[in-house]
Amino acid sequence: MSSETSTVTSEPPPAAVASVSSFNINDTELTLGLPGESRKSGAKRSFSVIMTDLNLGGTDPSDSECSVVTKSPPSRKQLVGWPPVRFSRKNTTKSDCKYVKVAVDGAPYLRKVDLELYSGYQQFLCAFEDLFSCFAIRNVSREMKLVDPANGVEYVPTYEDKDGDWMLVGDVPWKMFVESCKRIRLMKNSEAIK
Amino acid sequence: MMLLQPSMDPNRKRAKSVDRVDSVDSGSESFESTRKCGFPDEVLERVLSLIDSHKDRSSVSLVCKDWYNAERWSRRDVFIGNCYSVSPEIVAARFPRVRSVTLKGKPRFSDFNLVPEDWGADVHPWLSVFSTAYPFLEELRLKRMAVTDESLEFLATNFHGFKALSLLSCDGFSTDGLKAIATHCKNLTELDIQENGIDDLGGHWLSCFPESLTSLEVLNFASLNSEVSFDALEKLVSRCKSLRVLKVNRNVSLDQLQKLLLHCPLLMELGTGTFMQELISGPVTEFKTMFSNCKNLVTLSGLWDATPLYLPVIYPACASLTFLNLSYATLRSDELANLLAHCKSLRRLWLLDTVGDKGLEAVGSCCPLLEELRVFPADPFDQEIFLGVTESGFVSVSHGCPKLRYVLYFCRQMTNAAVATIARNCPDFTHFRLCIMNPGQPDYLTKEPMDDAFGSVVKTCTKLQRLAISGLLTDRTFEYIGKYAKNLETLSVAFAGSSDLGMESVLKGCMKLRKLEIRDCPFGNAALLSGLTKYESMRSLWMSACNVTMNGCRALAKEKPRLNVEVMRDEEGSDDSQAHKVYVYRSVAGPRRDAPPFVLTL
Numbered sequence: 014m015s016s017e018t019s020t021v022t023s024e025p026p027p028a029a030v031a032s033v034s035s036f037n038i039n040d041t042e043l044t045l046g047l048p049g050e051s052r053k054s055g056a057k058r059s060f061s062v063i064m065t066d067l068n069l070g071g072t073d074p075s076d077s078e079c080s081v082v083t084k085s086p087p088s089r090k091q092l093v094g095w096p097p098v099r100f101s102r103k104n105t106t107k108s109d110c111k112y113v114k115v116a117v118d119g120a121p122y123l124r125k126v127d128l129e130l131y132s133g134y135q136q137f138l139c140a141f142e143d144l145f146s147c148f149a150i151r152n153v154s155r156e157m158k159l160v161d162p163a164n165g166v167e168y169v170p171t172y173e174d175k176d177g178d179w180m181l182v183g184d185v186p187w188k189m190f191v192e193s194c195k196r197i198r199l200m201k202n203s204e205a206i207k
Numbered sequence: 208m209m210l211l212q213p214s215m216d217p218n219r220k221r222a223k224s225v226d227r228v229d230s231v232d233s234g235s236e237s238f239e240s241t242r243k244c245g246f247p248d249e250v251l252e253r254v255l256s257l258i259d260s261h262k263d264r265s266s267v268s269l270v271c272k273d274w275y276n277a278e279r280w281s282r283r284d285v286f287i288g289n290c291y292s293v294s295p296e297i298v299a300a301r302f303p304r305v306r307s308v309t310l311k312g313k314p315r316f317s318d319f320n321l322v323p324e325d326w327g328a329d330v331h332p333w334l335s336v337f338s339t340a341y342p343f344l345e346e347l348r349l350k351r352m353a354v355t356d357e358s359l360e361f362l363a364t365n366f367h368g369f370k371a372l373s374l375l376s377c378d379g380f381s382t383d384g385l386k387a388i389a390t391h392c393k394n395l396t397e398l399d400i401q402e403n404g405i406d407d408l409g410g411h412w413l414s415c416f417p418e419s420l421t422s423l424e425v426l427n428f429a430s431l432n433s434e435v436s437f438d439a440l441e442k443l444v445s446r447c448k449s450l451r452v453l454k455v456n457r458n459v460s461l462d463q464l465q466k467l468l469l470h471c472p473l474l475m476e477l478g479t480g481t482f483m484q485e486l487i488s489g490p491v492t493e494f495k496t497m498f499s500n501c502k503n504l505v506t507l508s509g510l511w512d513a514t515p516l517y518l519p520v521i522y523p524a525c526a527s528l529t530f531l532n533l534s535y536a537t538l539r540s541d542e543l544a545n546l547l548a549h550c551k552s553l554r555r556l557w558l559l560d561t562v563g564d565k566g567l568e569a570v571g572s573c574c575p576l577l578e579e580l581r582v583f584p585a586d587p588f589d590q591e592i593f594l595g596v597t598e599s600g601f602v603s604v605s606h607g608c609p610k611l612r613y614v615l616y617f618c619r620q621m622t623n624a625a626v627a628t629i630a631r632n633c634p635d636f637t638h639f640r641l642c643i644m645n646p647g648q649p650d651y652l653t654k655e656p657m658d659d660a661f662g663s664v665v666k667t668c669t670k671l672q673r674l675a676i677s678g679l680l681t682d683r684t685f686e687y688i689g690k691y692a693k694n695l696e697t698l699s700v701a702f703a704g705s706s707d708l709g710m711e712s713v714l715k716g717c718m719k720l721r722k723l724e725i726r727d728c729p730f731g732n733a734a735l736l737s738g739l740t741k742y743e744s745m746r747s748l749w750m751s752a753c754n755v756t757m758n759g760c761r762a763l764a765k766e767k768p769r770l771n772v773e774v775m776r777d778e779e780g781s782d783d784s785q786a787h788k789v790y791v792y793r794s795v796a797g798p799r800r801d802a803p804p805f806v807l808t809l
Contacts, residue, residue, distance in 0.1 A: 091588060092646070093319070093320055093321065094316065094319030094320050094726075095319070095646065095701065096584065096588075096617060096642055096644045097318070097319045097642065097701075098319075098583065098584060098587045098617070099318050099319070099376075099402060101402050101430055102534070102583055102587075
């Protein structure tokens with residue numbers, strides 16, 4: 014699915030809500046009427062709305078604020094099923110989605126992420142917070158680690174590249190990483206050291 | 208279209224028959240008895256078997272008991288527009304000798320994720336009944352049905368003469384199901400897979416066609432993502448001498464396509480794979496003769512990644528093309544103009560809005576025979592974009608293509624004046640689908656609602672059958688539609704209208720309305736109930752995110768027991784709570800027995 018629907022949930026993920034302090038739902042609600050008219054209070058409208066991209070800090074890559082960020086930040090919310098374009102037509106201009114499996118040591122099932130959605134490592138790692146809802150990101154020097162706050166266990170993100178080698182995430186430029194990454198494994202730190 | 212007559216009993220004389228025959232001769236009874244004596248059933252059946260149109264056949268079946276029986280015995284082709292309007296048992300009882308079935312399932316808005324998964328429209332109950340009733344079934348065409356691999360395997364192994372399978376917008380199956388079809392259907396002539404929610408587990412299915420299979424005439428796997436074995440594909444194409452439709456997927460390269468084309472000179476419809484090569488070493492000259500053998504080609508599609516360097520390869524085939532689908536090629540205006548200069552015979556053209564208004568000017572000047580134009584948005588969800596096409600492109604096309612009948616147009620701005628001009632230039636519109644992508648957007652020059660735009664369409668285009676409206680619209684739009692659109696059968700409405708009057712006008716005025724789909728409009732119970740007497744003559748009504756409540760739906764259900772009034776609930780609520788998604792349709796099969804927990808039949 015394209016960027017705006019791959020993070021679909023019926024309510025915004027907790028991380029995104031927490032980072033949005035000044036967002037007011039009424040400001041963005043669609044109303045009928047000519048421009049300038051105030052909203053008729055009686056009209057009960059229920060829109061099927063999926064909230065995406067509440068990034069208020071711009072697309073600065075060093076921005077440490079973690080919301081689920083997509084490539085092009087829309088200024089208002091996007092509606093389900095609108096415009097009425099079939100899924101098969103959505104990604105005509107973009108290259109194929111780059112979905113890779115993500116395995117976490119000890120977790121019973123894998124997840125998949127679309128690497129094309131993210132423009133940098135920071136945003137990418139934030140996605141893990143949402144996917145697994147048990148990690149916090151800790152940057153130690155230039156290495157990236159994910160920590161389970163419940164038991165302090167550290168996970169190191171690694172990936173398998175085109176040659177079949179297991180590499181540490183973060184060494185190469187983002188685009189090169191996206192190009193060469195086949196799958197991802199979050200290794201328990203004790204394993205990684207070996 | 209199968210006419211629904213709830214009290215249809217083959218042995219009962221129909222009261223309506225008298226009215227029908229009256230128009231021919233006032234002495235109706237004597238006329239009938241004369242007919243009975245002088246017209247053997249076999250002759251009647253033979254004559255009726257020549258009638259193809261479903262509508263005509265439905266009319267025929269209403270004439271009298273004899274004609275009803277003759278028609279049902281000679282029916283080979285059944286079209287069921289709503290799989291829940293009738294049960295497979297009823298169909299099998301009425302039509303004993305069917306060879307071809309077309310079944311449509313989910314409401315159209317399911318294409319845009321408005322219908323939850325597991326809603327229904329499972330094809331399996333139909334296949335079970337058909338396996339005993341129609342063991343000689345040859346064709347199955349499904350649209351928006353839920354299909355599993357098990358069902359496909361069941362189909363492949365229980366119907367021994369099975370020939371043609373077409374799956375459009377279906378979901379629930381994987382390429383494993385296709386393996387079963389390829390393996391077991393010894394007489395397969397058609398495999399057409401389009402736009403499905405399919406689990407693509409790899410391209411091995413294509414290799415499952417046995418060496419003995421030579422009957423294939425139609426093969427369309429353009430919408431599948433994984434790579435098939437080119438060797439298997441080439442061998443398949445070369446041994447199927449009657450192949451007339453071949454649409455491959457993006458993984459098939461240009462030089463592979465060239466090899467394929469050598470084997471099927473009779474091809475009428477071609478869908479290419481990727482239309483560029485990574486390695487450049489005198490590429491174009493290699494492919495210059497690629498299309499010179501395809502004398503019968505009338506349809507061309509695919510063309511992924513086509514660039515100005517490679518597009519000229521298709522020029523030799525362009526003169527005879529009647530349908531060109533460029534909706535997967537991101538062409539610019541000049542690239543399109545150069546291409547269209549060669550396409551004088553085009554009747555149907557599908558484009559991406561990357562071609563811009565200038566590209567559409569080229570359409571207007573090069574394609575005077577054009578009857579259908581669809582312009583899709585390359586980036587529909589990017590709200591920052593100001594590219595694409597505008598009202599001026601549409602106007603240019605209307606000037607140059609007066610024979611336009613079918614338009615689907617996605618744009619970001621429109622004016623009432625432009626649409627009025629377009630309608631004047633092309634009065635023969637039968638399908639007018641305009642999508643101004645920003646909901647509730649007014650005429651961008653006058654800032655007025657777009658009411659007059661659609662008013663001019665319905666006033667001028669008297670043959671209009673299908674209409675999709677958008678932009679800022681008040682109840683006036685609907686008054687126009689109700690007053691003028693007397694041939695309208697399908698209406699799609701989103702983010703429009705001011706009050707119940709809007710929907711009421713349409714239900715009151717549009718005599719031939721069959722399908723009405725509405726989302727995010729301020730229509731409530733009064734509007735819903737104003738159509739009480741109308742819904743049984745329609746296929747279906749969809750209303751989502753409107754102001755209809757559970758009580759309103761209950762009232763409708765109570766008054767009209769032959770309608771299925773279904774509400775999709777997000778959560779439990781009180782009696783008077785909002786009915787989020789309402790789907791109303793006529794049925795002779797009674798309430799659904801397979802409804803999931805979130806579908807409430809009232």
